Amino acid sequence: MSQPPDIFSYRKHWAHKLGTAPELPMSRAEMDLLGWDACDVVILTGDAYVDHPSFGMAIIGRLLEAQGFRVGIIAQPDWTSADDFRRLGRPTLCFGITAGNMDSMVNRYTADRRLRSDDAYTPDGAPNRRPDRAVTVYAQRAREAFKGVPIVLGGIEASLRRLAHYDHWSEQVRRSVLIDAKADLLIYGNAERALVELVHRLARGEPIEQIRDLRGTAFVTRGRPPGWHEIDARALERVAPLESGQCEIAPTDGPKTSGHRPERARTLVRLPSFEQVRKDPLLYAHASRILHLETNPGNARALVQAHGDRDVWINPPPLPLTTAELDRVFELPYARRPHSAYGAARIPAWEMIRFSVNIMRGCFGGCTFCSITEHEGRIIQNRSEDSILREIAEIRDRTAGFTGTISDLGGPTANMWRLGCKDARIESSCRRLSCVYPQICRNLDTNHGPLIQLYRRARALPGIKRVLIASGLRYDLAVRSPEYVRELATHHVGGYLKIAPEHTEPGPLSKMMKPGIGTYDRFKTLFDRYSREAGKEQYLIPYFIAAHPGTSDEDMLNLALWLKRNDFRPDQVQGFLPTPMAIASAMYHTGRNPLKRITRDSEHVSVVRKQRQRRLHKAFLRYHDPQNWPLLREALRAMGRADLIGNGKRHLVPSFQPAGTGATPEGQRRPPRERLVQTLTPGPPGPARRGRARRPPRS
Ligand code: SF4
Numbered sequence: 001m002s003q004p005p006d007i008f009s010y011r012k013h014w015a016h017k018l019g020t021a022p023e024l025p026m027s028r029a030e031m032d033l034l035g036w037d038a039c040d041v042v043i044l045t046g047d048a049y050v051d052h053p054s055f056g057m058a059i060i061g062r063l064l065e066a067q068g069f070r071v072g073i074i075a076q077p078d079w080t081s082a083d084d085f086r087r088l089g090r091p092t093l094c095f096g097i098t099a100g101n102m103d104s105m106v107n108r109y110t111a112d113r114r115l116r117s118d119d120a121y122t123p124d125g126a127p128n129r130r131p132d133r134a135v136t137v138y139a140q141r142a143r144e145a146f147k148g149v150p151i152v153l154g155g156i157e158a159s160l161r162r163l164a165h166y167d168h169w170s171e172q173v174r175r176s177v178l179i180d181a182k183a184d185l186l187i188y189g190n191a192e193r194a195l196v197e198l199v200h201r202l203a204r205g206e207p208i209e210q211i212r213d214l215r216g217t218a219f220v221t222r223g224r225p226p227g228w229h230e231i232d233a234r235a236l237e238r239v240a241p242l243e244s245g246q247c248e249i250a251p252t253d254g255p256k257t258s259g260h261r262p263e264r265a266r267t268l269v270r271l272p273s274f275e276q277v278r279k280d281p282l283l284y285a286h287a288s289r290i291l292h293l294e295t296n297p298g299n300a301r302a303l304v305q306a307h308g309d310r311d312v313w314i315n316p317p318p319l320p321l322t323t324a325e326l327d328r329v330f331e332l333p334y335a336r337r338p339h340s341a342y343g344a345a346r347i348p349a350w351e352m353i354r355f356s357v358n359i360m361r362g363c364f365g366g367c368t369f370c371s372i373t374e375h376e377g378r379i380i381q382n383r384s385e386d387s388i389l390r391e392i393a394e395i396r397d398r399t400a401g402f403t404g405t406i407s408d409l410g411g412p413t414a415n416m417w418r419l420g421c422k423d424a425r426i427e428s429s430c431r432r433l434s435c436v437y438p439q440i441c442r443n444l445d446t447n448h449g450p451l452i453q454l455y456r457r458a459r460a461l462p463g464i465k466r467v468l469i470a471s472g473l474r475y476d477l478a479v480r481s482p483e484y485v486r487e488l489a490t491h492h493v494g495g496y497l498k499i500a501p502e503h504t505e506p507g508p509l510s511k512m513m514k515p516g517i518g519t520y521d522r523f524k525t526l527f528d529r530y531s532r533e534a535g536k537e538q539y540l541i542p543y544f545i546a547a548h549p550g551t552s553d554e555d556m557l558n559l560a561l562w563l564k565r566n567d568f569r570p571d572q573v574q575g576f577l578p579t580p581m582a583i584a585s586a587m588y589h590t591g592r593n594p595l596k597r598i599t600r601d602s603e604h605v606s607v608v609r610k611q612r613q614r615r616l617h618k619a620f621l622r623y624h625d626p627q628n629w630p631l632l633r634e635a636l637r638a639m640g641r642a643d644l645i646g647n648g649k650r651h652l653v654p655s656f657q658p659a660g661t662g663a664t665p666e667g668q669r670r671p672p673r674e675r676l677v678q679t680l681t682p683g684p685p686g687p688a689r690r691g692r693a694r695r696p697p698r699s
Helices: 014-018 027-034 055-067 104-108 136-145 155-160 177-181 190-203 274-279 282-295 322-328 346-353 374-375 383-397 424-429 449-460 482-491 506-512 518-531 552-563 583-592 611-620 626-638
Strands: 041-045 071-075 092-096 151-153 165-167 172-174 184-188 217-223 230-231 266-270 304-306 310-316 356-358 408-410 496-502 537-547
Touching: 014 518, 041 055, 055 092, 055 190, 092 136, 092 190, 092 552, 104 611, 136 177, 151 165, 155 177, 155 184, 155 374, 172 482, 177 217, 177 310, 184 190, 217 383, 266 282, 274 282, 274 304, 282 304, 282 374, 282 583, 304 374, 322 383, 356 383, 383 449, 383 611, 408 449, 449 482, 482 518, 482 537, 496 506, 496 518, 506 583, 518 537, 537 552, 537 611, 552 611
Parallel strands: 041 071, 041 092, 092 151, 151 184, 230 266, 266 304, 356 408, 496 537
Antiparallel strands: 165 172, 184 217, 217 310, 304 310
């Protein structure tokens, strides 16, 4: 991989002379105060505008401002007409459109498709401030407001819907969002590199339809440009015809390869078309597998998928930012608070992160239910120690209400900072989906020394009383470094440490690409020992997923028995939510396992679809809740395990029913609070943030 230009090395646009805005304008009046007659870029976002590097619109806005462009923000516009989309006037270069830090459907609905009653990214948590499928709706309104202005999509919703994808809420395979939104370009993953180059080129007068060479972008096109070699995706894995009459893909039509290898950078992989994957689950599973195998920026090829007579073309993923670049992105002149237009309103997502620091991006875990890899990539992008310490000092000195406790030093996975492949050459040719599953790769550097050093320096800063670690940590990595576990348990746990084994049984764990529960036990032994040695009474809080593909009723029963044995009574349940593009979602939709080569005879995966069975799986997690006892008793009898019903210690469910419990009509029962699992990645680029009122662990 040749290193691209530093994103801060471009010649600044003329408007840099107008200086830095104290906060990016959300109204014409603010633009007037700044002396702007127009914005160069207007960002439309489904979230409230918080000028902080945990929020995508702020990163993108401040980054483009640093390049000399005038950037305005229209946050949570009224989408019922185009009026609100005209608020800042016609942008000179483009609209940048994002649903916000979450997919709008994940934001608005539970896994059981119930409308959520609040929205953490909205002032005072108010619901209904964004439409369903926000990216598509905003793009339509923006086009209506100002015809001819280029429309660029970004953020997690656009990123994870860049190809034909299974949509849980409509229970169908939907087209690429590029087609529905009629957008000119889509930027996926961390957007900085592509966006900076794109906007400079637009400013130089290059038409957007000619900008086709940027990594991390996707667009709609017709026909293959000259000089490209095309491979049928089935040929990559020698997939036999899946079902007779179902594969209609033309054979490879590129030049014959005997005698020479076609240049990889000029090779495209043609996936089964939208029409094919919509009709045929096997082809969907196959396309999902190929997509995930083509995510390493070191060796990924362009992907193409026909939608009717047009192609959706996905360029290879962006190259990771260097540490120096990432440091500058995080140290742009953010106001580090919500826009002043919100007054005293509280924005829960901001409350959650305002005393925390994001130290990295990316994750090499590869958990199949999580989309972080598809969005941020498998290569960890690290901030420098000094940059992180400077941000802690900023929080201490500038954030109102700071009392000396940093609530998190984390990221997608707390303990992957500075970890990665030992050899850049091997890394660039690697095609594994995870560096830690099924075993930790021997090429992975698992040295936690730098992270320990970072923790020590952070808590030694004047004015810092405590530094907590709240992001999920990968405990199979942590057990390789007992010294790290000691450091963690001694100094960085606030009584409870949340970690996520996700299950106890090998069946579902193998479909999640998670380590066995034995690793959790080893971590617990270390954690308990070091907590004792530190004289601290503190506990692990494990999280589990119900109804994940590959989970049987027996698996959930065994998990419930494990919980009872270990005296855990979860107060939250997490039902599997098939988010767009995750591998587990492909399992859910197709009943096949894309972790292995897909053929007509390839592995079937059991899937929990029916509401009753989903409720049962969640009920096993809350076996102690009397509301669940009638359902559990019925299931245990059907499973031939009536021996587990009774009032002794060895029983799972009592035989009696407390008065006033368990009789609520099913449809009226208030469900227990659900944990959100989607990786909440701000906007086009951005740090991974997850959870609602508190960020849950993932790894
Ligand atoms: S070789 Fe191993 S450590 Fe390196 S990228 Fe591949 S899986 Fe990860």
